């Protein structure tokens with residue numbers, strides 16, 4: 001597995017002795033787990049540290065849920081839900097008449113209507129709940145859990161205990177105390193792995209395994225990436241290349257990076273990417289603003305701005321070379337729609353042509369471009385891709401001399417909620 005990185009400018013010209021030396025220090029710090037925020041570098045070698053017992057426990061729990069439930073409700077926000085949703089959406093077919101088990105999310109917003117309708121929807125289905133919060137104190141998921149816990153107890157009585165699974169910190173937080181008191185099965189979010197870097201821990205793996213995807217292949221892809229990106233080489237380490245190019249463009253006064261795809265299944269991978277880069281880099285009045293578009297849809301809306309609006313943005317295309325299922329354009333007898341010139345072309349080939357057309361149009365509109373290409377969407381490749389983005393994000397933030405692993409802005413808002421709603425201890 002590999003990711004091809006291309007750039008509309010000349011990458012070789014970006015490799016100065018200064019940036020190479022700076023990245024070398026960053027790389028060594030990450031390897032040795034030193035430097036800014038290094039207490040949260042646990043994800044860096046997590047894929048290879050993961051032991052068989054842990055994977056087995058996740059898989060056995062997922063198998064049990066798949067046997068006794070129609071729905072898994074995952075409660076979580078930010079890094080506690082985006083990773084699993086991104087992977088599940090990328091791997092699940094667009095339409096399925098009867099999914100074996102549905103994974104539904106809650107607690108990622110506070111819509112009373114959504115929660116009320118969700119509980120109604122669950123009434124004629126067998127349900128398991130996985131509540132995920134590393135801190136165990138985030139208000140939105142805690143609120144959703146208060147409702148869903150009562151729902152489960154009212155519906156299942158004593159059996160509710162075996163249908164609620166908690167994923168949280170091993171040492172602290174109200175969710176931990178509550179789960180100990182009730183005797184819920186518990187998975188740990190490692191202390192040295194922050195929310196947006198936690199997709200390969202129980203946070204992401206349990207929901208992904210419940211959805212029926214191979215967590216072993218996902219982890220295999222991530223371990224391959226871990227080994228690949230251990231090598232410091234400005235020319236072959238594509239995670240370094242991606243970080244160098246985006247850093248160069250940032251220094252050229254571009255302020256927005258748009259992640260563009262031609263595959264709607266990647267919409268949540270784009271959301272995960274936005275959280276990863278936005279929350280890791282956007283500090284101290286620095287950082288690129290991460291945005292996303294889905295083509296062709298957005299070619300007929302935001303495409304206009306990209307082509308012709310303020311010159312403050314660049315694009316990163318995430319291209320999937322081969323799709324699992326495809327259609328070929330057939331020859332129509334009367335050619336009324338005048339599309340026979342496309343006969344024999346697959347729709348994926350159309351998208352690749354569209355990529356070429358978009359890319360050259362936007363280039364003529366002076367939009368710099370990075371191309372990231374992977375062969376196909378499967379567990380192994382996605383594991384590799386997730387790790388690629390995490391490691392490249394860390395390089396990027398360190399290049400800006402920013403701690404990639406904290407989120408003081410988000411914490412400000414969390415504390416303000418406590419104050420406004422007069423949580424004891426915050427008045």
Ligand code: PA5
Nearest residue numbers: 078079080133134135138195196
């Ligand atoms: O990346 C992060 O750390 C955050 O986005 C968290 O994932 C998010 O705020 C949810 O936090 P918690 O899992 O503690 O409820």
